[in-house]
Amino acid sequence: xxxxxxxxxxxxxxxxxxxxxxxxxxxxxxxxxxxxxxxxxxxxxxxxxxxxxxxxxxxxxxxxxxxxxxxxxxxxxxxxxxxxxxxxxxxxxxxxxxxxxxxxxxxxxxxxxxxxxxxxxxxxxxxxxxxxxxxxxxxxxxxxxxxxxxxxxxxxxxxxxxxxxxxxxxxxxxxxxxxxxxxxxxxxxxxxxxxxxxxxxxxxxxxxxxxxxxxxxxxxxxxxxxxxxxxxxxxxxxxxxxxxxxxxxxxxxxxxxxxxxxxxxxxxxxxxxxxxxxxxxxxxxxxxxxxxxxxxxxxxxxxxxxxxxxxxxxxxxxxxxxxxxxxxxxxxxxxxxxxxxxxxxxxxxxxxxxxxxxxxxxxxxxxxxxxxxxxxxxxxxxxxxxxxxxxxxxxxxxxxxx
Ligand SMILES: Cc1cc2nc3c(=O)[nH]c(=O)nc-3n(C[C@H](O)[C@H](O)[C@H](O)COP(=O)(O)OP(=O)(O)OC[C@H]3O[C@@H](n4cnc5c(N)ncnc54)[C@H](O)[C@@H]3O)c2cc1C
Numbered sequence: 001x002x003x004x005x006x007x008x009x010x011x012x013x014x015x016x017x018x019x020x021x022x023x024x025x026x027x028x029x030x031x032x033x034x035x036x037x038x039x040x041x042x043x044x045x046x047x048x049x050x051x052x053x054x055x056x057x058x059x060x061x062x063x064x065x066x067x068x069x070x071x072x073x074x075x076x077x078x079x080x081x082x083x084x085x086x087x088x089x090x091x092x093x094x095x096x097x098x099x100x101x102x103x104x105x106x107x108x109x110x111x112x113x114x115x116x117x118x119x120x121x122x123x124x125x126x127x128x129x130x131x132x133x134x135x136x137x138x139x140x141x142x143x144x145x146x147x148x149x150x151x152x153x154x155x156x157x158x159x160x161x162x163x164x165x166x167x168x169x170x171x172x173x174x175x176x177x178x179x180x181x182x183x184x185x186x187x188x189x190x191x192x193x194x195x196x197x198x199x200x201x202x203x204x205x206x207x208x209x210x211x212x213x214x215x216x217x218x219x220x221x222x223x224x225x226x227x228x229x230x231x232x233x234x235x236x237x238x239x240x241x242x243x244x245x246x247x248x249x250x251x252x253x254x255x256x257x258x259x260x261x262x263x264x265x266x267x268x269x270x271x272x273x274x275x276x277x278x279x280x281x282x283x284x285x286x287x288x289x290x291x292x293x294x295x296x297x298x299x300x301x302x303x304x305x306x307x308x309x310x311x312x313x314x315x316x317x318x319x320x321x322x323x324x325x326x327x328x329x330x331x332x333x334x335x336x337x338x339x340x341x342x343x344x345x346x347x348x349x350x351x352x353x354x355x356x357x358x359x360x361x362x363x364x365x366x367x368x369x370x371x372x373x374x375x376x377x378x379x380x381x382x383x384x385x386x387x388x389x390x391x392x393x394x395x396x397x398x399x400x401x402x
Contacts, residue, residue, distance in 0.1 A: 005074070013078050020086040023051055027356070032089035034355040034366055036373025037210045038380055040089040041353060042125065042167050048089045049096075049122040059096055059120055061245075066104045066112060067120045073309040077302070080251035084258055094164065095119040095126040099172045102189070102242050106230045115191070118169075127194075129159040129173030129216060130239065136161075137390050139174070140183045140236065144218060146175035146190060148225060148232070153190060155198070155221040161384070165201045165214040168194050174239055177232050187235035191227040198222060208376040209350045243386065244319060252326030253299035259333050260292050263340060266367075270340050278340055288336060294329050298322065317398040324391040327381040334375040337367070344368035348376075 005013065031044035039045075052058040060076045062068030071079065091097075100119045103111055118124030135142040144157025155175055165171065171192050178186035192199070198221030204213045230238050267279040267288060278284050301322055305315040338345045344364030351360045354370050362369035382388045396402040 005078070009074050009078060012075050013082060016079055016082045017086075019055065019057075020082060020088065023055070024048070024086055024088050028089055029087040031353070031355040033087060034353075034359070034370055036208060036354060036370035036377055037206075037212050038377050038384075039092065039163060039212055042092065042164065044089045044355070045092050046122050046125075049091050052091070053121055058091070058122075059100065061097060062100060062104055066116055073306045077251060077306050081254040084251065084254035087258075090255075092125070092164070094128055094168075095122075095124065097245055098128055098242055099126050099191075101245055102172070102229060102238055105241065106189075106234075106238055110226070111229065115170075124169045125164070125167050127162050127165040127168035127171050127216075129162055129171045129192075131161050132158060133160050137387060139239065140187065142174055142176060142187065144173065144175050145179070146177050146188065148177070151225045153223050153225060153228070155190070155192065155218045155223065157218050159216040159218075161204070161213045162201075162216045163213050163384075165194070165216050166203065166211070170194060171199075171216065172229075174235050177235075181233070184236040185233055187239070188232050189229045189235040189238045190223055191229065192218075192221055192223040196221060206377050206380070208348060208373040210352070210373065210377055212377070251302060252322060252330070253295050253302050256295040256326065256329055256333060257292070257299065259330075259337075260288065260295055262367075263288060263333065263336055264292075266340055270342070284336075284339070287332070291329060291332050291336065294325065294332075298325050298329065301325070317394055320386070320391040320394040321399075323385060324388055324395070328388070330381055331378060334371075334378050337371050338375050341365075341368045341371050345371040345375075348372045 028044055028048050032040055035041055035044065049058060057069055057079070059067050060069045060071050060079060064070035069075075096119060100116065103115050107115070115124070119126070129144075130139060130142075132142050132144060144155065144159065146153040146155045153175075155173070157175070159173065162171070171194055173190050173192060174187050175190050176186050177188040180186070194201070198219050200217040200219070202215050202217070203211045204215060205211055206213070264279075267284065268277050270278045272278040272281050272284075275281060301318060305318050305322065308315050308318075341364065345368050347363050347369060349360050349369060353359060
């Protein structure tokens with residue numbers, strides 16, 4: 001595998017760097033850096049989304065005909081990496097990376113015309129209704145029902161852990177349309193408008209007090225038959241297509257390497273209490289070096305996936321490997337950050353947001369102010385999008401043949 005970029009790719013990287021230097025405002029970098037939640041808040045994320053939309057760069061992962069950029073996999077990687085290095089807010093994946101590609105792949109021309117422009121422009125914000133109480137890893141056991149009558153579905157049941165449902169205009173949901181067949185065969189993929197009397201959203205607060213996820217209750221909620229993607233009963237295949245995008249779509253390594261570089265800098269100045277700066281402590285140095293090496297090895301795996309994609313091949317189970325390693329290295333980085341910052345990291349302010357003029361004064365540094373919130377919130381990263389155990393099962397089956 002050739003690890004050097006071609007002259008054309010190097011020129012593209014310069015173009016992206018120039019664009020970021022001129023168009024990524026400082027307040028968005030600050031907002032992204034100072035958000036303790038797992039997901040960037042919509043006011044920060046959507047402002048950046050609209051800037052990229054105006055440039056035509058908001059949906060690199062979509063087919064060009066549907067509004068994508070037409071970039072090669074290498075260009076997409078360069079773009080993701082440069083955004084990470086510049087500290088750009090991560091865009092909400094719900095519309096752009098999850099339901100958008102599903103509509104591009106499985107939607108009718110009418111559905112594409114109806115839904116894709118709102119996702120691209122950012123006018124429509126989406127949430128994902130997959131998990132239910134009792135149906136998370138065993139997603140196919142889901143119970144929320146939808147009954148079709150006279151061209152309209154009536155939906156009853158509930159979803160849980162629904163990220164940003166309280167901001168969403170639309171939800172894409174897996175529902176049971178046939179309870180009498182094999183469980184996977186009875187599932188359909190529906191799009192429902194959130195603004196209706198049949199849908200109630202109640203908050204779930206995380207350990208750090210953040211409101212990112214919700215429970216969503218459907219009581220005779222309605223949606224038009226035309227808002228079903230694919231055939232009735234074809235929802236499971238679509239759900240799996242979406243999950244592969246969710247697990248494989250992230251570019252973990254550049255953001256991790258960036259965070260580790262910051263810790264390395266900090267380790268040279270933070271006192272260890274016994275032997276000068278913490279960087280002199282061989283045990284801490286060892287863990288930091290290990291995290292860096294793991295992140296660099298992960299980047300090589302991400303580049304290997306890229307090489308497969310560039311040859312037109314599907315990335316396969318490597319996406320599970322990336323999700324597993326990326327989230328675990330991220331949690332180690334969170335732990336190292338807490339240890340580095342010592343007592344200052346024990347603060348857990350409950351005011352939000354922690355960016356902008358209204359943000360409370362930090363004790364110590366801004367980094368210390370949100371270190372604990374980040375640590376607590378990011379415990380979820382080894383659960384959502386398929387838990388560690390589920391990823392290990394996939395790797396065991398598909399890679400190791402167990
Ligand atoms: C912050 C956050 C945001 C989320 N956002 C969304 C969202 O927007 N939309 C949405 O639909 N869902 C969302 N989820 C839900 C997420 O996808 C589920 O939490 C996840 O799939 C795990 O399901 P569960 O919570 O029901 O746990 P369970 O499936 O009950 O698992 C409990 C434990 O058992 C283990 N386990 C389960 N099955 C196996 C097995 N076969 N072998 C070995 N171990 C196993 C799991 O690894 C876990 O440790 C979110 C979750 C979190 C925490």
